[in-house]
Amino acid sequence: MMKEAEHVIEVEKLTKRYGDLLAVNDISFNVRKGEVFALLGPNGAGKTTTVEIIDTIRTPTSGRVSLLGLDVTKKKYDIVPRIGVLPQGFSSFDRITVRETLQYYSLLFRVRNTDIDGLIELVNLKEKTKEQYKNLSGGLKQRLGIAIALVNDPEVVFLDEPTTGLDPRARREVWEVLLGLKKKGKTIFLTTHYMEEAELLADTVAIISKGKIIAMGSPGELIESNANYLVLTLQSVDEKAFEIVRKMGFEPVHDNHKNIKIRVEHTDDVRKILNTIKDAGASLLTLDVRKPNLEEVFLKLTGEALREGPAGGREAE
Amino acid sequence: MNLRVVGANLVVSIKSFYREKTAMFFTIAFPIILILVFGSIFMDQDNASFDLYVQDLDHTNSSAHLIETLKLNGKLKITKVDPAVNATEYAKENKANLLLIIPKDYERSFNQRIDTDDPSASVTLTYVYDPSSSSASTKMQILNSVFAVINQEVSGQPPFINTAESSILTKKYRFIDFFIPGIIAMAVMTASLFGTVNLNTELRQKGVIRKLSTTPITRTDWILSNILYQFILAVVSTIAMLLASYAVFKVSLQINAWLPVFIVLDVFAFVGIGMILTRFVKEAQSAAAAANAITFPMMFLSGSFFPIEMMPDFLQTLARILPLYYVNEGLRASMIFVDHTTALRYSAIIGVFAAVVFILGIIATKWEEGK
Numbered sequence: 001m002m003k004e005a006e007h008v009i010e011v012e013k014l015t016k017r018y019g020d021l022l023a024v025n026d027i028s029f030n031v032r033k034g035e036v037f038a039l040l041g042p043n044g045a046g047k048t049t050t051v052e053i054i055d056t057i058r059t060p061t062s063g064r065v066s067l068l069g070l071d072v073t074k075k076k077y078d079i080v081p082r083i084g085v086l087p088q089g090f091s092s093f094d095r096i097t098v099r100e101t102l103q104y105y106s107l108l109f110r111v112r113n114t115d116i117d118g119l120i121e122l123v124n125l126k127e128k129t130k131e132q133y134k135n136l137s138g139g140l141k142q143r144l145g146i147a148i149a150l151v152n153d154p155e156v157v158f159l160d161e162p163t164t165g166l167d168p169r170a171r172r173e174v175w176e177v178l179l180g181l182k183k184k185g186k187t188i189f190l191t192t193h194y195m196e197e198a199e200l201l202a203d204t205v206a207i208i209s210k211g212k213i214i215a216m217g218s219p220g221e222l223i224e225s226n227a228n229y230l231v232l233t234l235q236s237v238d239e240k241a242f243e244i245v246r247k248m249g250f251e252p253v254h255d256n257h258k259n260i261k262i263r264v265e266h267t268d269d270v271r272k273i274l275n276t277i278k279d280a281g282a283s284l285l286t287l288d289v290r291k292p293n294l295e296e297v298f299l300k301l302t303g304e305a306l307r308e309g310p311a312g313g314r315e316a317e
Numbered sequence: 318m319n320l321r322v323v324g325a326n327l328v329v330s331i332k333s334f335y336r337e338k339t340a341m342f343f344t345i346a347f348p349i350i351l352i353l354v355f356g357s358i359f360m361d362q363d364n365a366s367f368d369l370y371v372q373d374l375d376h377t378n379s380s381a382h383l384i385e386t387l388k389l390n391g392k393l394k395i396t397k398v399d400p401a402v403n404a405t406e407y408a409k410e411n412k413a414n415l416l417l418i419i420p421k422d423y424e425r426s427f428n429q430r431i432d433t434d435d436p437s438a439s440v441t442l443t444y445v446y447d448p449s450s451s452s453a454s455t456k457m458q459i460l461n462s463v464f465a466v467i468n469q470e471v472s473g474q475p476p477f478i479n480t481a482e483s484s485i486l487t488k489k490y491r492f493i494d495f496f497i498p499g500i501i502a503m504a505v506m507t508a509s510l511f512g513t514v515n516l517n518t519e520l521r522q523k524g525v526i527r528k529l530s531t532t533p534i535t536r537t538d539w540i541l542s543n544i545l546y547q548f549i550l551a552v553v554s555t556i557a558m559l560l561a562s563y564a565v566f567k568v569s570l571q572i573n574a575w576l577p578v579f580i581v582l583d584v585f586a587f588v589g590i591g592m593i594l595t596r597f598v599k600e601a602q603s604a605a606a607a608a609n610a611i612t613f614p615m616m617f618l619s620g621s622f623f624p625i626e627m628m629p630d631f632l633q634t635l636a637r638i639l640p641l642y643y644v645n646e647g648l649r650a651s652m653i654f655v656d657h658t659t660a661l662r663y664s665a666i667i668g669v670f671a672a673v674v675f676i677l678g679i680i681a682t683k684w685e686e687g688k
Contacts, residue, residue: 057530077533085531091523093329095336100329107325108532132336148528 008033008156008187009054014063016049023049025211026063031156031204036178036188038202040195040294046211047191048088048160054189055085055158068155081109084149088160088191090142094134098125098144101133102151109152123147123177139170146177156187163197175200195294205294209302219294226300227292232270234260238282245273318537326534326542330516331549344512345554348504349561352497355622356566359492367456370408370416372398377424384419387463393456404445414450415457418443430471493566498648499621501558505551505583506641507612512547513591514608517682518601536682540592548584555580575651575660582664583644586671592678615641643667 009031016024024046031037039047052058054065056076065072070079092101099116106114120126123143128136136144142162149157162178163171171194178201181188192198198205199219206216215222233255234241242260245252250273252262264270270289277284334340369387373380388395398407398416408416420440429438442464446453469476520526529539555576562568590611598604616622618635619642625633636642647663650656 055531057527077535080531080533083531085528087524087527087531089524090528091525092528093333093525095333096329100332104325104329105532108322108529108534110319110321110533145528 006033007031008068009037009189010064010066011050011054012064014050014053014065015061016046016053016058017061022211024053024060027208027211027213029206029213029216031187031189033187034185035203036182036190036201038198038205039189039191039208040193040198040202040205040298041191041208042193045208047193047208050208051158051160051189051191052087055083056080057085057087081152082155084152084154084157086142086145086149086157086159086162088164090145092133092141092144092148095132097130097132098136099129101144102147105148106151111152114151114153119147119150122150122180124173137170139166139173142166142170142174143177146174146181150181154186156189157181158189160191161193162190163192163194171197195298199294207294207298207301209298214301215297222294222297223292226297229292230264230267230270231290231292231296232262232264232273233286233288233290234262234277235285235287236260236277236282240280241277241282241284244277244280244282248273248276318535318541319533322534322538323542323545326538327546327549330542330546334546334550344504344508344550345557348500348554348558352500352558352561353565355496355500356493356562359496367393367452367459368396368413368415369393369456369460370396370398370411370413372400372402372404372407372416372418374400374421375419375423376400379424379427380419383423383467386467387417387460389459389463393459404443408445408447414447414453416445417460418445427471491568493562494568494570494653495624495649496622497558497562497568497570498652499645501555502579502583502641502644502648503616503621504554504558505580506587506615506644508550508554509547509584509587510591510594510608510612511605512550513543513588514594514598514604515601516543517592517595518598518604521595522599522601536679540679540682544584544588547588548581551580551584552577570652571655573651573655575647575657575664578664579644579647579651579660579667582667582671583641585675586640586644586667589671589674589676589678593674593681596681596683615639618642620645640667640670643670 007030009029011030012028014024014027015022027046027050039050041047049058053060054067054072056067056072056079059073067079068082072079093104096104098120102114102116102119106116120129123146125140125143125147128140131140133141133144146159146162149159159178163174166174175197178188178190182201188201190197190201203218204216205219205222206213207222208214215226217225234245235258236242242252242254245260245262250262250264250269252260255261262273264273267289274284274287334344371384371387373384384395384397387393396413398404404416404418407413419442423440426438426440429435444457444460446457517526520529559570559572562570591608594604594607594611598607618628618632619625619639620636621641625636625642628636643663643666647660647667650659650663
């Protein structure tokens with residue numbers, strides 16, 4: 001069992017109101033030292049409000065938040081030098097180069113011997129050190145933002161939606177940087193609405209919806225306890241395949257690629273479905289059987305999709 | 318407050334400014350262009366010489382002597398017209414708004430009056446002029462006063478009323494000398510107000526302020542570095558304007574300790590207003606519009622470009638409640654009239670104003686994202 005002292009973040013009955021809007025509703029959780037903690041939820045769920053209260057940007061309406069053993073509402077200036085933050089929609093000075101930006105932030109933190117070259121290497125920006133911020137692509141800007149969040153060698157790093165708005169390739173490049181950080185044993189608090197990101201990076205995932213934490217655990221635990229089934233995906237040229245499956249008593253749905261998705265309890269069911277389709281003379285182009293992911297866990301728990309539309313990749317049925 | 322942090326911030330601001338050519342243009346080159354354009358226009362007015370067409374029908378030594386007198390040390394530029402041509406036609410064709418005709422018997426009448434003191438001996442000089450031209454009537458007034466002096470001398474009596482001139486200035490004071498302090502005050506105001514508003518709203522809108530609020534930089538560090546940056550810009554811009562004015566127009570302005578005093582107060586006052594505006598106007602574009610709404614009337618009503626005495630009474634009263642008026646007049650008091658008492662009085666007024674708006678600006682500057 002983890003000892004209480006190993007919690008670097010303790011959130012207790014945290015509530016935040018903006019007028020009539022209840023953005024965060026009485027949530028409690030702890031983050032252990034050295035773990036990657038992901039707050040997963042759709043836009044407007046309360047992720048950014050929560051992280052911005054913990055990293056001292058905002059103040060709570062009620063509740064208690066302790067970071068590194070210090071009360072975030074009273075000890076901002078003791079906490080700030082010990083944390084690194086990549087805020088949502090991070091931006092920097094347009095006409096300042098990558099190297100100058102890192103030097104600037106290191107001066108703000110009054111760090112005398114920041115390893116600027118090491119940071120540049122860590123986020124893979126070696127070729128861009130003399131490039132002004134405004135000339136960097138979205139992915140490079142985020143990587144610079146992560147490097148800035150590390151200039152003071154922080155004990156806890158907060159990354160608020162570090163890959164939102166990036167194309168898949170840039171997103172993967174940022175993930176590589178974050179995996180490197182994870183290897184170094186940094187405590188990372190991450191918010192995201194990409195379940196792949198949470199699954200890939202997080203030791204603990206808290207699913208947040210409408211200001212409430214509705215489930216928390218490791219990605220494996222969450223899937224195991226909330227989605228104990230298999231997902232069979234069929235691509236068929238025949239419309240009758242859908243009807244055949246439905247008549248067998250399953251509940252097939254079309255995804256946005258016109259594939260048929262069927263939730264099954266056992267591998268035997270897969271065999272039964274395939275045989276029935278074959279016997280009926282319908283043909284299949286492809287099939288895929290996999291365990292459910294966090295997105296399906298989220299759907300099951302909330303009844304709503306984590307992301308809207310096909311831009312997010314796979315869409316929950 | 319941490320000086321290294323203030324210094325780091327200052328370096329970032331100066332580098333950003335140096336690399337942003339548009340900002341460089343509007344802060345340094347634009348006021349110089351204004352000085353060069355307006356200066357050239359008004360310098361011409363100061364050195365204006367009028368054209369005068371003269372048709373000498375007498376063609377004698379006396380008429381030639383009269384023409385020489387009418388040149389008035391170069392104030393009038395004389396063009397001689399052939400006695401054979403029709404004066405009215407000539408004036409029309411050559412767009413001459415005033416043509417003076419010296420009649421044929423000018424010398425004979427002149428000698429008759431001088432030698433025999435015969436009061437019936439007189440001549441009539443004819444003006445052929447364009448009544449729609451204002452400069453023609455000005456020239457006729459000048460010529461009439463010259464002729465009055467000649468008449469009085471010919472009559473042999475000394476004048477009863479003499480006039481003497483005594484300038485209130487130690488040196489010759491030209492429009493350009495009036496203009497430069499106004500442009501300095503205006504340029505510093507514009508740069509300080511727009512600089513503060515643009516910097517803060519843009520950085521807030523982009524989220525840079527939010528990022529900075531997660532670093533140890535304090536609101537005091539930020540405001541101090543901003544004010545230092547604006548002061549450096551104001552000094553650079555003022556030096557550039559003064560150099561251009563001395564080099565091109567050879568202005569005779571006094572540089573004394575009041576100049577930096579008024580520059581500092583100008584910066585504080587308008588950075589303060591900028592900070593207050595930033596608090597209430599969220600978007601960068603509307604902030605720029607709000608800044609324009611403040612600077613525009615201030616520019617034209619507070620006497621930056623022309624003396625407020627030229628305006629109607631109610632506008633003059635309005636001008637006296639505008640802070641820029643006190644910077645304009647304070648700078649003029651010190652740079653033109655070397656009037657320390659007036660400079661002190663105006664610096665006290667703008668100083669109190671600057672202190673009040675700057676304190677309000679500090680209170681209005683919101684560093685943390687939200688409560």
